[in-house]
Amino acid sequence: MSILQSLWMIFASASFAAMAAFVKLSSEEGASLGAIIFTRGLPSVILIWLWVMLDRQxxxxxxPRLKSHLARSIFGVMSIWCGFYAYAHLPLATAASLNYTTTLFITFWTLLTTVVARSALQVLAVCLGFMGVLVVLRPSINAQDWWAIVVGLFAGLSATGAVLTVKRLGQAGEPVWRTVFYFSVSVTVIGLVAFLFSNNYIADLNAGFYLLGTGVFGLLGQLGLTRSFSYGATVLTATLQYTAIIFSALLSLWLWDTEIDLLSWLGMLVIILSGGLCAYATKR
Structure with missing residues (x-):
């Protein structure tokens, strides 16, 4: 995997962290879940459509791969809905930790289904990175939350299906922008239906601005993620997803004055080390 593909994943992680911050700000301004999901996809649809119209030749x-796009969209939409459900019904740290089980699922699936030898260092790096995530987030689990936990795990599993489908589309030569476009169309349609049935229309300019930020950074993150998984090493790319936790922690410090204690800084250091270790193992 080239350095460029690694940088694309880090860029995607930073963009998704910014998107998550805008989601939280939108929610604080009273935006409904349907509105958030709708605006998550709409800017991508509009901007990519305009870009294609500029050079239709x-x-x-x-x-020719409509079925693969459909599968990617189904997995992606399920992941978004289940992920938001988990965020709504679980402590933030617990829901975020479940979201990052995607990297573990991807790694184990790759180990089981590919003939390419995976070193013990790669597996160690993935597990080490997840431990770093847990150290930063320190999730809590209550017995009554079992259903929301199952849904959160299903979000991670669905995201795994989406990522692996993205990888297959990239290997088949499907351009990144087209993969992002079809996924964004499905998100926009589902979000619009939920938005119209919510009876919660946007009247606040702040909420509108935050929703726009959600869509723009969602587009940037989706382009970076699709590019990286399409052409990069799967396990290394998945491990670099953990860096979103670092960007999220720094944004929380800036926007909400959330304290970052010594243990959290150590957890972030572990995440960085896991990325370096996986990169080294991949290059060997």
Whole structure:
């Protein structure tokens, strides 16, 4: 995996961390879940459509891989809905930790299904990174939360299906922008239906601005993630997803004055070390 593909994943992680901050700000301003999901997809649809219209001779929405796009969209939408459900019904740290089980699922699936030898260092790096996530977030689990925990795990599992489908589309030569476009269309349609049934329309300019930020940074993150998983080493790319925790912690410090204690800084250091270790193991 080239350094460029690693940088794409780090860029995606930073963008998704910013998107999550805008989601939280939107929610604090009273935006409904349907509105958040709708605006998560709409800017991507509009901007990519305009970009394609500027050069219709060389760009087209037509694809011979419609079934793969449909599968990617189904997995992605399920992941978003289940993930938001977990965030709504579990402590933030617990829901976020469940979200990052995706990296573990991807690694184990890769180990089981590929003939490429995986070193013990790669597996160690993935597990070490997840331990770093747990140290930073320190999730708590209550017996009555079992259903929300199952849903949160299903979000991670669904995201795994989405990522692996993205990888397959990239290997088949499908352009990054087209993969992001079809996924964004499905998110926008589902979000619009939920938004219209919520009877919670946006009247606050602050909420509108935060929702726009959600969509723009969601687009940037999706482009970076799709590019990285399409052309990069799967396990290393998955491990670099953990860096989103670092960006989220720094944004929380800036926007909400959330204290970052020594243990959290150590956890972030572990996450950085896990990325370096996995990169070293991949290059060997």
């Amino acid at each position: 060389h760009r087209s929405f037509r694809t």
